[in-house]
Amino acid sequence: MIIASAVSSLPGHAPILAGAPAEPSLHGLFAGQPLESLEPGATLFWEGDRSRHVFEVLKGVLRLYRILPDGRRIIVGFAQEGDIIGLAPDEHCPATAEAVSEVSLRRIERCRFRALTEASPALTREFIAALCEEVAAAQEHAMLLARRGAEERVCGFLLRQMQRFAEGGKSAASIPLPMSRTDIADHLGLTIETVSRTFTNLTQRGVIAPEGRHALAIRRPATLARLAGAEDDTDTSPRGTGAARLAAWPH
Amino acid sequence: MIIASAVSSLPGHAPILAGAPAEPSLHGLFAGQPLESLEPGATLFWEGDRSRHVFEVLKGVLRLYRILPDGRRIIVGFAQEGDIIGLAPDEHCPATAEAVSEVSLRRIERCRFRALTEASPALTREFIAALCEEVAAAQEHAMLLARRGAEERVCGFLLRQMQRFAEGGKSAASIPLPMSRTDIADHLGLTIETVSRTFTNLTQRGVIAPEGRHALAIRRPATLARLAGAEDDTDTSPRGTGAARLAAWPH
DNA sequence: CGTTAACTTGAATTTTGTCAATGCCTGTGG
DNA sequence: CCACAGGCATTGACAAAATTCAAGTTAACG
Numbered sequence A, B: 001m002i003i004a005s006a007v008s009s010l011p012g013h014a015p016i017l018a019g020a021p022a023e024p025s026l027h028g029l030f031a032g033q034p035l036e037s038l039e040p041g042a043t044l045f046w047e048g049d050r051s052r053h054v055f056e057v058l059k060g061v062l063r064l065y066r067i068l069p070d071g072r073r074i075i076v077g078f079a080q081e082g083d084i085i086g087l088a089p090d091e092h093c094p095a096t097a098e099a100v101s102e103v104s105l106r107r108i109e110r111c112r113f114r115a116l117t118e119a120s121p122a123l124t125r126e127f128i129a130a131l132c133e134e135v136a137a138a139q140e141h142a143m144l145l146a147r148r149g150a151e152e153r154v155c156g157f158l159l160r161q162m163q164r165f166a167e168g169g170k171s172a173a174s175i176p177l178p179m180s181r182t183d184i185a186d187h188l189g190l191t192i193e194t195v196s197r198t199f200t201n202l203t204q205r206g207v208i209a210p211e212g213r214h215a216l217a218i219r220r221p222a223t224l225a226r227l228a229g230a231e232d233d234t235d236t237s238p239r240g241t242g243a244a245r246l247a248a249w250p251h
Numbered sequence C: 001c002g003t004t005a006a007c008t009t010g011a012a013t014t015t016t017g018t019c020a021a022t023g024c025c026t027g028t029g030g
Numbered sequence D: 001c002c003a004c005a006g007g008c009a010t011t012g013a014c015a016a017a018a019t020t021c022a023a024g025t026t027a028a029c030g
Helices: A026-030 A110-119 A121-146 A150-167 A181-188 A192-204 A221-227 B026-030 B110-119 B121-146 B150-167 B181-188 B192-204 B221-227
Strands: A036-038 A043-045 A053-059 A062-067 A073-079 A083-085 A096-099 A103-109 A174-176 A208-210 A215-218 A245-247 B036-038 B043-045 B053-059 B062-067 B073-079 B083-085 B096-099 B103-109 B174-176 B208-210 B215-218 B245-247
Touching (some): A026 A110, A053 A110, A062 A181, A073 A121, A150 A221, B026 B103, B053 B110, B073 B121, B073 B181, B103 B110, B110 B121, B150 B174, B192 B208
Parallel strands (some): A083 A245
Antiparallel strands (some): A043 A096, A053 A103, A062 A096, A174 A215, B036 B103, B062 B096, B174 B215, B208 B215
């Protein structure tokens, strides 16, 4: 009952035919809404809250997490530019959303989102596609966690970050890493020490090169991919299908 | 791009009003289809296959898994009675489906499933609800894997099996465990030895009692739940919402 | 009833977590 | 602009947990 991430086509899948103001896109629903912003550390909504709005992230990164009874925190995903979060058929927020960096976003009421989506077959299709992406992402994450090695997890994470950053067209000489080591650890089911050691190790082997604390360069992407378990190399598949990124919503 | 499990209301969420033959349910789509059956070990579809059909599982259990490049197998979920598998907007199967025990099922063409679902708002809603359940399940699984202990994972798994078995109304004095230890290990990201040791340990502590190799009794459900990490105890919430169980489908 | 595959058990090894101390950014205030 | 402080990250030594390797047992099936 939770969250994650997904693929998208934020930049330009807008009307191909000129002069068509009505674009059938989930992102279009947020068009007229006022811009809001969140300072780092600010909370957008809490786990268990009744979910009232759906948000479109325009800039910045949020962490989506749940706290287990014994206090452990699990970050189910990071929401970034182009993601839609807070979505759900009804009920409560399955996770807390908190700004990592400064975030700007738009919101609409959840019931309105639902009504508009249901009214349009195109939007419904897009919504379903996005949900499928969402499940895919969640299961990829589960697979990442099921793989034993700490190194595989870290490399897998970096690889995803790289791909996601490169999505916008900008090649990935150096990728941003706005979240803390603690965030990464809680996302990968490791301790910060293990994450740190793995980073150090990868650096010494020349796979990555840290650039300050919140960015790094991928020196050997191929090696990184191999260490991550070679993935399925399904990189070049379902991008730009019109599916919106979305994350975090009640069951 | 994968699979898992989800919640459902197979038995009787049928028409409340008598004499209403047209029940708006995803399961209803399979009504007229011929019964098929699978021997243990038989494969229903392969990871990477073009997905042509959607299946309703009537009896038995299937494992849904992916093989990583290095040969490791990850069981993303088990499909059981009431689950719908093979579903997807399009593309390919994200996982292999293989019968664990003898399985009986029905199938319909994927495109027909899609057309019928899209034509009915009620079915669309049910489909979306099922997808949400699916994500929820995937993320619960991810959380299970992110939590460190082997014991927590095994107990969490047993708990889910218990709940799922009890769903049909039958109380869970003894629950079936048709899958092998290897299957369980590959599902939980552990080795068979660790799973076996954990079972032994739980038995010695009187929490469970094995009944042959493919069933066991839960002697102390409360202890089991506690060892599993107490979950969120959200047991009593979203059951019987009309959402179909579904699992495994392309992105 | 015997064969075989699945499961259990044990000991050694590796990996990761834990505890503790040090070092280094970052952002504040002089 | 530089100095300083405090949080965050790194590093090391040790302990705990899980995996690996290697037998033994047991249950399922013919």
